[in-house]
Structure formats: structure tokens, C-alpha cells
Amino acid sequence: MTKAPSARVESDRLSETTREESFGTVRANNRGALDLLADAAQLRTLLDRLTPDAFAEQTGFKDWTTDDILRHLLRGNEAARLSLTDPQALETMMRGARDLSAAERRAQEQAFANHAAGAALVDAWFTNLTRTVDLFLAVDLARRVPWAGVTMSARSLLSARLMEQWAHSQAIYDLVGLERREADGIEAVAILGVNAFSFTFRNHGLPVPERVPQVRLTAPSGAEWLFHADNQDDVVTGSAVSFCRVVAQVRNIADTDLAVSGAVAHEWMAIAQCFAGPPQLPPAPGVRRAAPALRTDLLSELEGLSAA
Known part of the structure; x- marks a missing residue:
């Protein structure tokens, strides 16, 4: 993480x-x-x-x-x-x-x-x-x-x-x-990610698995978002922010708090893509991450920024 x-x-x-x-x-x-x-x-x-x-x-x-x-x-x-x-x-x-x-x-x-x-x-x-x-x-x-x-x-x-x-x-x-x-508005991104399950496999020329994995996410507000609850064999759980980052390919899943179980869920998360276009692969582990400290050299002022 x-x-x-x-x-x-x-x-x-x-x-x-x-x-x-x-x-x-x-x-x-x-x-x-x-x-x-x-x-x-x-x-x-x-x-x-x-x-x-x-x-x-x-x-x-x-x-x-x-x-x-x-x-x-x-x-x-x-x-x-x-x-x-x-x-x-x-x-x-x-x-x-x-x-x-x-x-x-x-x-x-x-x-x-x-x-x-x-x-x-x-x-x-x-x-x-x-x-x-x-x-x-x-x-x-x-x-x-x-x-x-x-x-x-x-x-x-x-x-x-x-x-x-x-x-x-x-x-x-x-x-x-x-x-x-972050805000709960990213639910729209999470839904895109779940709905792009079949597209992701087809886009890579792979057979589409019969069942979409269960996805259980914790929203920024603390609410729970649950998709495909009937699938207990393949499950993705964790923060909604992490899931959205993975399906939008701004993070490798290894750099998130997501827990994955089941072969289909693992295969999906390795190539997940919620945006249109030819197949893309996520960044390698550790490549996409925030600067380790605030880059004050890039900021003209600090007003409006607060400690996390």
C-alpha cells in the first residue's frame, strides 16, 4: 500500500x-x-x-x-x-x-x-x-x-x-x-469499473467469464457499496478510492488496499480498464504514486492546503 x-x-x-x-x-x-x-x-x-x-x-x-x-x-x-x-x-x-x-x-x-x-x-x-x-x-x-x-x-x-x-x-x-x-461522487467511476468487466476481457481478446466477481467497497463517507453480492467465489474488497484507481489504471493493484480472492477476480484486476479504446495495461507496481513529501517548490502559496 x-x-x-x-x-x-x-x-x-x-x-x-x-x-x-x-x-x-x-x-x-x-x-x-x-x-x-x-x-x-x-x-x-x-x-x-x-x-x-x-x-x-x-x-x-x-x-x-x-x-x-x-x-x-x-x-x-x-x-x-x-x-x-x-x-x-x-x-x-x-x-x-x-x-x-x-x-x-x-x-x-x-x-x-x-x-x-x-x-x-x-x-x-x-x-x-x-x-x-x-x-x-x-x-x-x-x-x-x-x-x-x-x-x-x-x-x-x-x-x-x-x-x-x-x-x-x-x-x-x-x-x-x-x-x-475524496467524495462519494466517485461511485460513478466504481460503477463504470464494474460494468466494464466484460469489455475488459473482450478488449484483450480473452473469453469473458460467466460471472462478474462480487465487489464490496467502502465509500469515502464510510458507506458500503456492494455489487454482484451473489458471487462468493470471486471477491474484490477494499476502499472505493483504491478500486477506482485500479480500474482507471492510475495505480497498480499491488499499491492499494484491495483484497482479491478467486482466479477470475485476480485476472480481472490485473487488466481492469474502465475507459474506452484499445487495451491498456496498468502501471507497474510502485510506478504511479504520490511524491513522498509536499513539493513546496511547485507551489506559489500554501493557503487552502491542510495536513492530512
């Missing part, structure tokens, strides 16, 4: 009451949009305290910088916004994207962000994010919307946006040596 970082981000942006007032009446079951905004607001609290040089320092995720991550999230959020408002514009935006190399895709994202970096990029990302959240707050989440050549529910699209933001931003927290203040 990884050593807990030495500090935590305390968001100073948008209390729950303020968010409700800012966006008016929230449709039933659309609180996932507020979870997305709360996670982004907490991230911005950290980003606003980074030094200019920190944005260009490589993180533990494929050597991406914080700027690279924000550009990727910005373009993804804009694609989600277009999915809800202008499917034709989305098709134009995404045309040919799948054929790009990783370097070409990063260059495309840099151009989309008008080569913004640092504080200017933070503003662009957060402004676009709040516009996207506003749309999700108003939409019928059962509505089918286009995405990557198929259709999905707006609810699934919202969950995917939260998952991607939560997963990619982990590299920024790790870089600085901070612990994110």
Missing part, C-alpha cells in the same frame, strides 16, 4: 449551497453534474497555487505535463458539450482523431487550446467545464447522445467525463504530493 501523502487540498470554491443556487433547479438524478463540478473546483484550488514552472513539469502519467492534461480535458469536455448541443459539429471535430498518433493527438489538443498554458489554460478549462456542467444539469440523462461513432445515454457520458477528469488529475496531485479530498 502506498504511503499517504502529507497534505490535502481543501477546496475554497463553490459550496454545495452556492452550486445549487448558481445552476438553479437541478433535474432529478442529475447530481452527478455537481459531483463533476465539485471535483473540478477542488482541482482548480490546487492549480491556482502552482508556480508557472510546475505546469511544464512531467507527471507520472506517460510523461504528460499538467498543461497536457488540462488540454486533454478541455477538448474532451468540449466534445461532450457538442454531443449534447450540436452532433454535427461533434462529428466534424472528431473526424480522423482515431487515426492520429499520440504525439499528433497532443499537438491537436494544444492547437485546440490556442496554445494556452499555465494560468490562462486553467481559466479556459474551468470556464468550459462549467458550461458543460450547466448543460448536464438541465438535460434528461436518459437521452441518447452520439459519442465516438455510437450512441450512449447522457448519464453514461457524464460518468465518463467525471472518470476521465478524476483519473487524469490524479497525476497532478501525485506530482505535488497532495491528497485529494
Whole structure:
């Protein structure tokens, strides 16, 4: 299990009451949009305290910088916004994207962000994010919307946006040596992870086991989340944060508190992937972890950070 970082981000942006007032009446079951905004607001609290040089320092995720991550999230959020408002514009935006190399895709994202970096990029990302959240707050989440050549529910699209933001931003927290203040909104990520069981095996060209393992997780609030309780042969238990980190491939399972029993559960956790695209393997043990101490050299101020 990884050593807990030495500090935590305390968001100073948008209390729950303020968010409700800012966006008016929230449709039933659309609180996932507020979870997305709360996670982004907490991230911005950290980003606003980074030094200019920190944005260009490589993180533990494929050597991406914080700027690279924000550009990727910005373009993804804009694609989600277009999915809800202008499917034709989305098709134009995404045309040919799948054929790009990783370097070409990063260059495309840099151009989309008008080569913004640092504080200017933070503003662009957060402004676009709040516009996207506003749309999700108003939409019928059962509505089918286009995405990557198929259709999905707006609810699934919202969950995917939260998952991607939560997963990619982990590299920024790790870089600085901070612990994110986790919330039960990550249940959407856990559900994606459980629902991606069959996809994970098919994506690797493997036969899909007949039964999904039981998954029993402890939420950040202390609540218990239980999936597939009838399967007693294959079981995954532990913190919801650890499970979400494993299925989003921001941690190797060896670096978490998850307990796994049963051959199928072990095989799944070794390759679990809750995001679309070709099969990816998790980081090797010990590769993705937080800096052992707070990187004060990357922070312009410590206000808003507290001891864990």
C-alpha cells in the first residue's frame, strides 16, 4: 500500500449551497453534474497555487505535463458539450482523431487550446467545464447522445467525463504530493469499473467469464457499496478510492488496499480498464504514486492546503 501523502487540498470554491443556487433547479438524478463540478473546483484550488514552472513539469502519467492534461480535458469536455448541443459539429471535430498518433493527438489538443498554458489554460478549462456542467444539469440523462461513432445515454457520458477528469488529475496531485479530498461522487467511476468487466476481457481478446466477481467497497463517507453480492467465489474488497484507481489504471493493484480472492477476480484486476479504446495495461507496481513529501517548490502559496 502506498504511503499517504502529507497534505490535502481543501477546496475554497463553490459550496454545495452556492452550486445549487448558481445552476438553479437541478433535474432529478442529475447530481452527478455537481459531483463533476465539485471535483473540478477542488482541482482548480490546487492549480491556482502552482508556480508557472510546475505546469511544464512531467507527471507520472506517460510523461504528460499538467498543461497536457488540462488540454486533454478541455477538448474532451468540449466534445461532450457538442454531443449534447450540436452532433454535427461533434462529428466534424472528431473526424480522423482515431487515426492520429499520440504525439499528433497532443499537438491537436494544444492547437485546440490556442496554445494556452499555465494560468490562462486553467481559466479556459474551468470556464468550459462549467458550461458543460450547466448543460448536464438541465438535460434528461436518459437521452441518447452520439459519442465516438455510437450512441450512449447522457448519464453514461457524464460518468465518463467525471472518470476521465478524476483519473487524469490524479497525476497532478501525485506530482505535488497532495491528497485529494475524496467524495462519494466517485461511485460513478466504481460503477463504470464494474460494468466494464466484460469489455475488459473482450478488449484483450480473452473469453469473458460467466460471472462478474462480487465487489464490496467502502465509500469515502464510510458507506458500503456492494455489487454482484451473489458471487462468493470471486471477491474484490477494499476502499472505493483504491478500486477506482485500479480500474482507471492510475495505480497498480499491488499499491492499494484491495483484497482479491478467486482466479477470475485476480485476472480481472490485473487488466481492469474502465475507459474506452484499445487495451491498456496498468502501471507497474510502485510506478504511479504520490511524491513522498509536499513539493513546496511547485507551489506559489500554501493557503487552502491542510495536513492530512
